[in-house]
Amino acid sequence: MKVVFATKNRGKVKEAQEKLKEFGIEVVPIDEVEQIESPEETGNTFCENAYQKATYYAEKLRIPVIAEDSGIEVEALNGKPGVYSSRFAGERATDEENNRKLIEELQKRRLVSSPARYVSFVFLAFPERYGIWSEGEVRGKVITELRGTGGFGYDPLFIPEGYSKTMAELPLNEKNRISHRGKALEKLVKTIIDIKKLKT
Numbered sequence: 001m002k003v004v005f006a007t008k009n010r011g012k013v014k015e016a017q018e019k020l021k022e023f024g025i026e027v028v029p030i031d032e033v034e035q036i037e038s039p040e041e042t043g044n045t046f047c048e049n050a051y052q053k054a055t056y057y058a059e060k061l062r063i064p065v066i067a068e069d070s071g072i073e074v075e076a077l078n079g080k081p082g083v084y085s086s087r088f089a090g091e092r093a094t095d096e097e098n099n100r101k102l103i104e105e106l107q108k109r110r111l112v113s114s115p116a117r118y119v120s121f122v123f124l125a126f127p128e129r130y131g132i133w134s135e136g137e138v139r140g141k142v143i144t145e146l147r148g149t150g151g152f153g154y155d156p157l158f159i160p161e162g163y164s165k166t167m168a169e170l171p172l173n174e175k176n177r178i179s180h181r182g183k184a185l186e187k188l189v190k191t192i193i194d195i196k197k198l199k200t
Helices: 010-023 046-061 082-087 095-108 172-178 180-199
Strands: 002-005 026-029 065-074 113-126 130-143 158-160
Touching: 002 010, 010 026, 010 065, 010 172, 010 180, 046 065, 046 113, 046 130, 065 082, 065 095, 065 180, 082 095, 113 180, 130 180, 172 180
Parallel strands: 002 026, 002 065
Antiparallel strands: 065 113, 113 130, 130 158
16 A cells, blocks of 8 residues: 655654554655645644645545644643644744744743653545544653754654653654654554455
């Protein structure tokens, strides 16, 4: 099975390729298929944004498309940045700028850490106008010290529960095993397998 992943984030693509190849699913980045103008993300939740992107591209390309929306919710910031995680420091903000903004917000509150969770919603849309969705999360805490060079996003600041290392310090296979995105993708595959069993 081949699916298009509606993201230009190479980190997300690599994670999905590593996670789904064991199930015989080939993941192709959207920009390797066709150059299409991206839809606006107007949803108020991760699920809404993933649904909007997946259905938009599936209708345009007439092939199955996976879209994912994810972010980090920090307890000390009342759940922020949430759906604005990728643009916490402003539109087109870099990972470095977003990380710096998060550190500043924690330091304003005289904190060196805060409970937090990574959340991911994945939606697989088919041209026939139906789809499958799943979700995943990983709990832990954010800190005010950047650690590690792997991963992307807030990984250098996020320590998963049960670990002393940040996501950016973990090997990719270990990160995939416990990550919010990895869990969501695994649930999605299990749903696909269950549907196939019902049809046979």
